[in-house]
Each structure stands twice: as C-alpha cells, then as structure tokens.
Amino acid sequence: MAAAVAGSLLLPIGVLTSGVASASAAPAAVSAAFASTGLVTPDTPTVDITLPQGVTAAEIAKDPETTGVTIAVDSPDDNLDYPALGGGEIKGRGNFTWTLKKKPYQIKLKDAAPLLGMDSAKTWILLANHADASLMRNKIAFDLAGDIGMPFSPQSKWVDLRINGDYMGNYLLTEKVEVKANRVDLSDPSAVIAELDNNYGTAEDYYFRSTASKTVYTLKDQKGAVPSTVGDWNESAKTQATKVGWDDIKKDINTLDALLDQSTPDWAAISDLIDVESFVKMYLVQELTMNIDAANSSLYLYKNGTSDKLHAGPVWDFDITLGNYSRGEGSDTKSEFVKNLDVLRSTASPLWDDLFRNPDFVKQANAVWTEDVAYHASKLPSKIDDYKATVALSAANNFKRWSILGTPSLLGSSGGTYASSYSTEVSDLRSWVASRQSHLRKAYGDVPVLQYRAHVQSLGWLHRVNTGQIAGTVGQARRLEAFSLAKLTSPAAGSIQAKSHVQSIGWSSSWRSTDLVGTTGRGLRLEAFQLRLTSGLATRYNISYRAHVQGIGWQPWVTNGATAGTTGQAKRVEAVQVRILEKTSPTPVAPTP
Structure with missing residues (x-):
C-alpha cells in the first residue's frame, strides 16, 4: 500500500509548509491533502481513525468512549499494514495532558492485532507528547526499562495520526498498562496493579491512603473484574477474586509503608516483602530521567496473587523528565533527585526517600547500576x-x-x-x-556507601540518611546544629575529615573525624563546614557536598575541602547533602547475556 502512493508523498509536507499558522486547527486544504494519501510522512506509519458519521474529533470524550469507530494503520512496510476495520472505540486519556490542545487517546480494536509488529492486543494508547518538544522522552524511558530487563515495559512506535482525514500530529503508539496477555501478563485470578497517585487518586472508585505516609494508592487494573455497582464485590467470582487481591496489596503496601517509616528500617522484613530488583531498577530509571512525578503519580506496583511479593512496574509517564522541568532541582544533571523528592516536592510520597535510607538498598542500586544499567x-x-x-x-x-x-x-x-x-x-x-x-x-557502582544524620534545633537527632540525601530541614527556619558522617563501606583505605564554623566559636582549629561536625546541647548554629578525604579514598574519589543556608537556599556543590555555608554573615545552615563520587566516569561493561 505504501509503495503505491510514494509519488504523492511530498504534497502534504508542501501544503503544511504554506498553510498552518496556528496550533488550534489545521486548514481544510491540509486535511483534504492528507486524506488523499496513504502516509502523512514517507518513513512513518499513519494511524487513520474514522469516527461515526456526524461525530467530530472535538466530541471525543474521556468517558464514555466513542464506539462504531473504523481504525486502520498504513505502514512504510506493507507487511505491517492493518486494514480499515470497524467496530473499534476511541476515548481521551490522561490528566494534565488531556487539558492541552493536542489530545492523547486510547483506542480499542474489535479484535486483538499485533500493530506495527508489537505484541498482539486490542487496546492501545496514542501519547501526544505535546509538552515534550523532543517527542521522545517517554520512548527513551520505556526502551531503557526494556533494555535493563524490567518486565512488561511498554513497546512503542512513532506514528502520524489522522482523525476523519484531519492530520493531528506525531504520536507515540504504545502498549497500555493492563493485566492482559502480552501486557502485564499475570496468571493468578486475584492479581492486581496498584498506582501511587497523590495527584488524582482520590477521584477514583477504589483508593486508599497508606497508614504511615498517607500516600494515595488506587486500583489500576486486575486479572478479574470490578463490580458494575461500586463496592458490590459479591457480584461474581471474578469480582470476589479482585477483592482478595486488592485487600492483599493494600495490606502489603501498608506494611511496607510502616516498615519504611521507622527510624532504623528493618531491611530483612522489607526485602522479604518486596521484589528488591524491580524496585531498584525502577528507582534507577526514575533517578536517571529525574522524573518529577516519580513519587506523585503513575508509579505502578503489582502482585501476581497473594503469595507473590510486591513488584515495582511497569514504567509509565515520563512527560516531565530529562531536563524539561527547570524549577528547583528539575534540570540540574548533578542533582540527587528521586531519593529526595519527599523534601523537594511537598506532595510527594516518601517511598523512594525511605527506601534509599537503607544501606542495603544503596548497595543493591550500586550493583544493579554496574551490572545492568550503566552500559x-x-x-x-x-x-x-x-x-x-x-x-x-x-x-x-x-x-x-x-x-x-x-x-x-x-x-x-x-x-x-x-x-x-x-x-x-x-x-x-x-x-x-x-x-x-x-x-x-x-x-553509582564501586563507590563508598555513606550514612549520616543531622542534629536540628528543637528536634534533636533526625533519622539517618544515605549518600546524597538531604539531612536537616528545609522551609522550617530551623538551625542545623551538627551532623555526623560515617563511611560504611569502601573499596579503598582512608577516612573522612571535617572542619566546622560554629556561631560564637568560629572555625575548628584542625581537621577532625566526622563523628560530630558542629556542636550539640549548646543551641549554636552551624554556619559553614569543609570536608576532605584521606589516603586511598582521596586518590580515587571526590567528596562533594553543599549546604542549604538561611536566606540563600541551596548553594552550589563544592568538593575536597572547599567551604559550604557562610562566615561573617550570622546565617544558619539548615540542611546538608554529602556524596562521594568517582573522579572519572568508569567505562561501563556490556551486561552478560
């Protein structure tokens, strides 16, 4: 089919060049030109959707779906064409993205089909990527997750979309996160997917707030069914199975929430509850992409029945990632991000912050980074x-x-x-x-694991945090009086030393161990500090740190003995971050097949 129209493919591009002046609508001439050809762009598949007679694209709603839709796919590879077949459905999707002019959609075929060579299914998502001018942030994350072996990572292909002959733009045709064959392919009748969704979750029929952190989780999808009348779980055997799975995953999430909330979390109990590898890989994908929503929404967890562990995945929703969010830490490539979202974003769940407080989680992240992700x-x-x-x-x-x-x-x-x-x-x-x-x-990789904690005005010693996490408080106008820093594991010999500048005392006279940087019990503010490594540690690594200072906020990162904080200004340090980094980026090794 594609070859038959190859000679006319330049017409739509020429029409576009001369005709489109605004983002609100395509001129009729453009629509007519596109409708007369098989492909919009020579090298890109086109999805054609024809709505029932008299229905326009503007009338497509999120709920209910528009039925009686004809769907076709025309590919540059004729073997991947999908013929125009009726009996399909379309509806809008998304939350913030649905408010934009270029709309995202969900389509449903009458029968399952392997669109563009992807695994066969009925339901597909058309991501508009309208706020992402690269058009590729979601695909980068989906493909990365698949490359590092995260189960059920969405396959996707770029397409051009026409509705009723009108060109709608470039879209990413992708698999839907759902419990189905070839998708999240779970076997147990009580299998469910839950979504962490602090943004929109309370609008759903089935949600709960976790006991300790009050994080909102919703029932995203299930192997069985949900009742036609909300809450009538006895409607059928399938709804009863879903109720079993939903109650079970709620129990496990609440247990995990409580374990993570402890000042010294019980890693043995946590690792017995969760599939650690899936959580570590999810963390690394979110941290690499710096997903501002990683602890707010579209974070999926699943269980394949009551005897299964809690898994993180599949990945979804990377619209606000990879540097396109400039507020605060959102675009700084040197940021320690997802592990601090509970502090950086007021609506975020503490899930990742609390997981990362476990040294064993950090060690697993280092190992998985080296083995699977770095390459x-x-x-x-x-x-x-x-x-x-x-x-x-x-x-x-x-x-x-x-x-x-x-x-x-x-x-x-x-x-x-x-x-x-x-x-x-x-x-x-x-x-x-x-x-x-x-x-x-x-x-990440072969780096020391650090653990430290802050002593804060009126609060005393706070819980321990790990490499790069925020110790202290932000936005509470509390002075940081001291912090202690311990090197837990290291492939090299050496130690960490510190100098501190304290209210009414000034600089400490010499470099000291990091058991106590500052003072306690005297009500004095820490105003500045310096850190350095010794021996083999200093040869191989840099120690990097920064301070959050009264009236200034976060200062830039400094290294190896430079001063963080201020002197002579009577300003309190309120929080600190400390990390150890390799001096050069190690060359990653391809994973073993």
Missing part, C-alpha cells in the same frame, strides 16, 4: 541520534500543525522556553542526557 545509560546519547533520524520528518509535520517551537513551555514557568528548532531541542536533550549519565556513572 545502557551510556548508549542513550547515540540512541537519541537514532530516534531523531527515525522521527525527524514526522516531527517537522507535527510542528507545522502544532507550532510550539520557540514559545514558552506548555509546562508553564517551570518548563522555560522550547528551542526554536526541533534539531536544537533534540540536541539540548542529548547534551542533558550525556551529562546526566556521566554523573551517575561517578555516583
């Missing part, structure tokens, strides 16, 4: 080049239809301004990813 992370810049080559022509059409390049981000002031060209937008993303993965290659 694939190092390949991301070249993969971005490949993605650009794949999607560039379709992207050109997309931004003629939706002219957002060079304008303020659809994420608002937190997103800055889009680059003036697609090439520059992708180049900026590539540079950000290259910097981020290079930093993480220094921060």
Whole structure:
C-alpha cells in the first residue's frame, strides 16, 4: 500500500509548509491533502481513525468512549499494514495532558492485532507528547526499562495520526498498562496493579491512603473484574477474586509503608516483602530521567496473587523528565533527585526517600547500576541520534500543525522556553542526557556507601540518611546544629575529615573525624563546614557536598575541602547533602547475556 502512493508523498509536507499558522486547527486544504494519501510522512506509519458519521474529533470524550469507530494503520512496510476495520472505540486519556490542545487517546480494536509488529492486543494508547518538544522522552524511558530487563515495559512506535482525514500530529503508539496477555501478563485470578497517585487518586472508585505516609494508592487494573455497582464485590467470582487481591496489596503496601517509616528500617522484613530488583531498577530509571512525578503519580506496583511479593512496574509517564522541568532541582544533571523528592516536592510520597535510607538498598542500586544499567545509560546519547533520524520528518509535520517551537513551555514557568528548532531541542536533550549519565556513572557502582544524620534545633537527632540525601530541614527556619558522617563501606583505605564554623566559636582549629561536625546541647548554629578525604579514598574519589543556608537556599556543590555555608554573615545552615563520587566516569561493561 505504501509503495503505491510514494509519488504523492511530498504534497502534504508542501501544503503544511504554506498553510498552518496556528496550533488550534489545521486548514481544510491540509486535511483534504492528507486524506488523499496513504502516509502523512514517507518513513512513518499513519494511524487513520474514522469516527461515526456526524461525530467530530472535538466530541471525543474521556468517558464514555466513542464506539462504531473504523481504525486502520498504513505502514512504510506493507507487511505491517492493518486494514480499515470497524467496530473499534476511541476515548481521551490522561490528566494534565488531556487539558492541552493536542489530545492523547486510547483506542480499542474489535479484535486483538499485533500493530506495527508489537505484541498482539486490542487496546492501545496514542501519547501526544505535546509538552515534550523532543517527542521522545517517554520512548527513551520505556526502551531503557526494556533494555535493563524490567518486565512488561511498554513497546512503542512513532506514528502520524489522522482523525476523519484531519492530520493531528506525531504520536507515540504504545502498549497500555493492563493485566492482559502480552501486557502485564499475570496468571493468578486475584492479581492486581496498584498506582501511587497523590495527584488524582482520590477521584477514583477504589483508593486508599497508606497508614504511615498517607500516600494515595488506587486500583489500576486486575486479572478479574470490578463490580458494575461500586463496592458490590459479591457480584461474581471474578469480582470476589479482585477483592482478595486488592485487600492483599493494600495490606502489603501498608506494611511496607510502616516498615519504611521507622527510624532504623528493618531491611530483612522489607526485602522479604518486596521484589528488591524491580524496585531498584525502577528507582534507577526514575533517578536517571529525574522524573518529577516519580513519587506523585503513575508509579505502578503489582502482585501476581497473594503469595507473590510486591513488584515495582511497569514504567509509565515520563512527560516531565530529562531536563524539561527547570524549577528547583528539575534540570540540574548533578542533582540527587528521586531519593529526595519527599523534601523537594511537598506532595510527594516518601517511598523512594525511605527506601534509599537503607544501606542495603544503596548497595543493591550500586550493583544493579554496574551490572545492568550503566552500559545502557551510556548508549542513550547515540540512541537519541537514532530516534531523531527515525522521527525527524514526522516531527517537522507535527510542528507545522502544532507550532510550539520557540514559545514558552506548555509546562508553564517551570518548563522555560522550547528551542526554536526541533534539531536544537533534540540536541539540548542529548547534551542533558550525556551529562546526566556521566554523573551517575561517578555516583553509582564501586563507590563508598555513606550514612549520616543531622542534629536540628528543637528536634534533636533526625533519622539517618544515605549518600546524597538531604539531612536537616528545609522551609522550617530551623538551625542545623551538627551532623555526623560515617563511611560504611569502601573499596579503598582512608577516612573522612571535617572542619566546622560554629556561631560564637568560629572555625575548628584542625581537621577532625566526622563523628560530630558542629556542636550539640549548646543551641549554636552551624554556619559553614569543609570536608576532605584521606589516603586511598582521596586518590580515587571526590567528596562533594553543599549546604542549604538561611536566606540563600541551596548553594552550589563544592568538593575536597572547599567551604559550604557562610562566615561573617550570622546565617544558619539548615540542611546538608554529602556524596562521594568517582573522579572519572568508569567505562561501563556490556551486561552478560
């Protein structure tokens, strides 16, 4: 089919070049031109959706779905075409993304089909990626998760979308997170998927707040069924099975929540409850991409029946990641991010912060990074080049239809301004990813695991935190009086030494051990400090640290004996972060097959 129309494929691009002036609607001439050809872009599949007579794209709602829809896929590879078949459905999807002009959709085929060579299924998602001017952040994360062996990671393909002949732009056709064959393929009748969703979860029919942290979790999907009348779990054997699974996962989440809330968490009990590898890999994907929503929404957990452990996954929703969120820590490639979201974002769950407080979790993260993640992370810049080559022509059409390049981000002031060209937008993303993965290659792997804690005004000693986590308080106007820092494990000999500058005392006279940096019991504020490594540690690693200072906020990271904080200004340090980094990024080794 594609070959038959190859000679006319330049017409739509030419029409777009001369015709589209705004992001609100495509001119009728453009729609007519596109409707007359098989493909919108020569190298990109086109999904054609025809609504029932008299129904327009503007009338598609999130609920209920529009039925009686004809769906077709025309591919440059004729063997991957999907013929125009009726009996389909379409509806809107998403929360914030649904409020944007370029809408995301869910489509359902009459019968399961392996669209564009992906695993066969009925239901598919069309991600608009409208706030992401690279069009590729979701795909980067989905593919990375699949490459590192996270089960049920969504497959995806870029497509052009037409509805009733009107060109709607470039979309990512992807698998839906659902308990189905070829998706989250769980076998137990009581298997369920839960979603951590502090943003929108209380609007769902089935949700609860965890006992300790008050995090909102919802019932995302199930092997069985949910009742046609909310709460009538006795409706059928399938709804009863779902009730068993839902009650069970609630119990396990509450148990995990309580264990993580302890000042000294019981790792043996935690690791007996969760599939540690899945949580570690989920953490590393979220940390690498710096997902601002990693502890707020679209974080899925599943259990394949009551005898199964709690698993993290599949991955989903990376619209606000990889440097396109500039507020606070959101775009700094050297940030220690997901492990601090409970402090950095007021609505975040403490899940990742509390997991990372366990030294054994940090050790597992170091091991998994070395064995599985570092290599694939190092390949991301070249993969971005490949993605650009794949999607560039379709992207050109997309931004003629939706002219957002060079304008303020659809994420608002937190997103800055889009680059003036697609090439520059992708180049900026590539540079950000290259910097981020290079930093993480220094921060994870064969590095010492640090544990430290802060002594805070009126609160005393707070719980211990690990490498790069925030110790102290932010936004409470409390002075940090002291902190203690211990090296737990290290592949090299040596120690950590410190100097402190304390209210009314000034600088300590000499370098000291890190058992106590500052003072306790005297009501004096810590104003500045310096840290350094000795012996083999100093040869191989840098110690990096920073302070959150009264009236200033977070200062830049400093290293190896430089001063964090202030002197002569009578300003209190309120919180600190400390980490040890490799001096050079180790060359990652390809995982063993």
